[in-house]
Amino acid sequence: MYNFDYEQPSTIADAVAALGAEDAQALGGGQTLIPTMKQRLASPSKLVSLAAIPEMKGVCAEDGAVSIGGGTTHATVAAEAGAHYPALADLASHIGDPAVRNRGTCGGSLANNDPSACYPAAALGSGATIVTNAREIAADDYFQGMFTTALDEGEIVTSVRFPIPEAANYQKFVQPASRFALVGVYVAKYADGVRVAVTGASEDGVFRWSEAEEALNKNFSGDALMDLSINPANMIGDLHGSKEYRAHLVGVMTKRAVAACG
Amino acid sequence: MPKDSGIGASSKRREDVRFLTGEGNYTDDINVHGQAHVYFLRSDIAHGTINSIGTEAAAGMPGVVRIFTGADFEGVGGIPCGWQVTDRNGEPMQEPPHPILAQGKVRHVGDPIAAVVAETLEQARDAAEAIELDIAELPAVVDMKAAAAEGSTKVHDDLTSNICYDWVLGETDEQVVSDTFANAAHVTTLDLVNNRLVANPMEPRVAVGDYSRGTDEHTLYTTSQNPHVIRLLMCAFVLGLPEHKVRVVAPDVGGGFGTKIFHYAEEAFVTFAAKACNRPVKWTASRSEAFMSDAHGRDHVTTIELALDGDNNFIGLRTNTHANMGAYLSTFSSSVPTWLHGTLMAGNYKTPMIQVNVKAMFTNTVPVDAYRGAGRPEATFQLERVIDKAARELGVDPIALRRQNFITEFPYDTPVALTYDTGDYNGTMDKLEAAADIAGFAARKAESEANGKLRGLGVNCYIEACGIAPSNIVGMLGARAGLYDAATVRVNATGSISVMVGAHSHGQGHETAFPQVVAEMIGIDESQVEIVHGDTSKIPFGMGTYGSRSLAVCGSAMVRATEKIINKAKKIAAHLLEASDADIELKDGQFTVAGTDKSVAWGDVTLTAYVPHNFPLEDIEPGLEETAFYDPANFTYPAGAYACEVEVDPETGKVTIERFAAADDFGNIVNPMIVDGQVHGGIGQGIGQALLENCVYDDNGQLLSASYMDYAMPRADDVPFYTVDHSSQTPCTHNPLGVKGCGEAGAIGSPPAVVNAVIDALQSGGKDIGHIDMPVSPSRVWAAMNG
């Protein structure tokens, strides 16, 4: 690790100010950033910890949505979101291991937008709103490809608003080594339609499977998906699964998620 | 009634108190006053010619003590190979130099190019980044078969080719071999890969070198399974130091699995640098370094052919294997695919004609050497897979086919150079059938099918040659070391005992099991006996721990030394009791004159030995300390039968292990609980190989599975609860304890059981699939089902 300065502000405003320094970077739970720094693959001049900002923490339900503070850990979401949005709590409870869940944050995961991460599927699948220090961004506009988001330099995810669906389920087929999603499918059924978000599979990062959404809007059952398939061309192919395998798994996991929605 | 102490008791592992409470003392816990840190600048390409290494700017960076390159080691020996294999023409294997730091060329990703010694590790890393490298990349040699081809790029320019040796064992008359296959009623052929593995002990390798100008003495603290072997190799072959000036300490070691047997460049480096810099020098591998510098395991590509007659008797076996050596020869690398693999190809079966062919290849990859089982898992996997395939092709029960061909008479001379002293393969299979509830499989299968899952049962046998090794035999086969072991039993004045052993415990529980033996022999409490290991300045010159040898070889030395102690103590007792020593009996820690009530306690005798006021000084010396060296007459042959039941999710290809049963014949057992644990751990690693682990290089020699993001280690929920039965016991005939060794069995016996079970599940689900290479990952199963 290279040397860096460290700040731990207690308000969003102070954090934003601190992030104004050249090459300063926000630190959430550090579960991605710290290993990267240890490998000397990142060299921020200053880390601005978001861990001590009360207004960025916690889970609360209001107006048919669950709002998760950007600095809320996966463990907290797993423990507290269940009463309002069980599928979201369940997703959080299967991220990494207890150490990762006790440190990693919702905001950090969404800011990082790892193509195999779980939260992006929940956010896109729920049509969530990403709230930053500067604006509100619809999930459909927020995810812009692997490790790429609509966030500007120094912009902080302060909270995320997940509309509560009638039913939802996340099916994660784990990559055997990392246990991130080899393919993860988030299905959420709302009064105004079904959303299907797929993570782990595509070279373009998390995406909505619109054909499946259309079919499920007509008939919310696994049968509706029988004749659908995903084109393997844009899928990820690596040590752990070919493009074809991932495309196949998208179908299987979507069916299972629909079935689990009941 | 289970015993509660001594031989046969499941005594709790006393070492766990310190391991589980954070009181262990590992090499990285050792910090020597004034130490500097070394960072190794390693090659990030697989193959290249070093044009220049510019260290000038880096040497001026803050905190830098000194920078070393290959040039500093000219005239210094390289890392030696401990076993010279002779090829099929009687020629010695090709043996390239293995410098401490790269000279002339880099040959694998991770090959150390320069070493920066600095005040702190971060300063050393900073300086390493400032080293200017001019390395001209060469094509990488990765695929073993391509490496063998005429005109392939050479890993070592001075060798004639990339073939280290081309070796044959067993039947060398090609006519006999081809006649056997021509006369067969059925031949089953199987092409398979034994996947390359990274051992991944929880503790990475660490080495601390210390040197005293005042005494001219070196101390090396290192993560080793065999400190005396390291001292010998480093002193005699690498640095040219006198052994009496070098102390090697291997304190608590957090897992070895074979990969900490070998002498590594980093150990020699810190020893050398500590003197050159006149500072203690410390190195702790990062996990990334472990992936690219710990010797890897397995990596065989094999074609195996089994010939059967019309009655399904095995009449011939032929194998052709390419075995990866990596870029350099690691300490035991050359022996693994030959004498630890070819010799096991008879398995548990009386196949009369066997021919084993092995080409060992140099490639631009990390050196490959012994990993838990070493050669024997590779032999077992191919043999037990081809037998299973034959049974399926012939439509016969795989267990019945095995039983029909079992060796049943002992001693048995195999066609591949071993003599099995004892065994009872049918008896062990009976135990397995009961432990695995094979009779209940059909009902479980029906239940799985009702849940949309395919269920399969895989069974296999294994045999291993352990208790490594009779020195005279291995010497003839090319070993450059003796493989005896040694123990010194030091009885203290008040009767407690310290046993200094050559074996090294790094998870095996020696600190508990060895005292059980000595305590039983004398009849005192186990707590009165302690073993001392891991420090060449304290222990006799023994050869360490690997090859399931510790109890069978070092334990035998300990028994012999304890027998000497008892004989001498009887003489002292006879003197005290004014009787003849022939009449003295030792029982429960009391020496008694046979047939009388005259007795003297163990503690009184031991005190007399050191306070010899009333002592037969004219006959014997005072004191009570004895050493014994033990060289085994033969290998030991643990054998067993394993059964695995899997469920396959036909939609995703995911395999889950539902049941796993092991029936092992380890001969006599000192601590059943420790044996269970060893088997559990071994099976866990075998399941890791079968389902998860895979070390993969791309065509450019880049390591793709270089971290836990891509290298899948088995986790607790990947393995089932095991049923382990070791009540089938045919004691080893040639060591005093009748023990055979249990450390590697699980890793040797389990991979074929898993794969056989997967194939069974898929075939019973109507899929015509003959084989899937390990790891049998979901994507591979799905691809096979949809191929």
Ligand SMILES: Cc1cc2nc3c(=O)[nH]c(=O)nc-3n(C[C@H](O)[C@H](O)[C@H](O)COP(=O)(O)OP(=O)(O)OC[C@H]3O[C@@H](n4cnc5c(N)ncnc54)[C@H](O)[C@@H]3O)c2cc1C
């Ligand atoms: C062993 C392991 C297993 C894991 N398994 C999974 C898994 O199964 N599924 C999964 O989804 N993830 C998994 N993760 C990732 C984990 O979920 C982390 O939470 C996530 O990678 C990043 O969150 P963090 O809070 O740790 O962010 P950090 O590592 O601190 O930061 C990551 C990036 O986001 C930026 N950042 C952090 N917080 C904010 C914010 N509020 N606003 C703007 N930018 C911010 C940082 O500057 C940095 O660029 C795993 C991680 C590990 C180490």
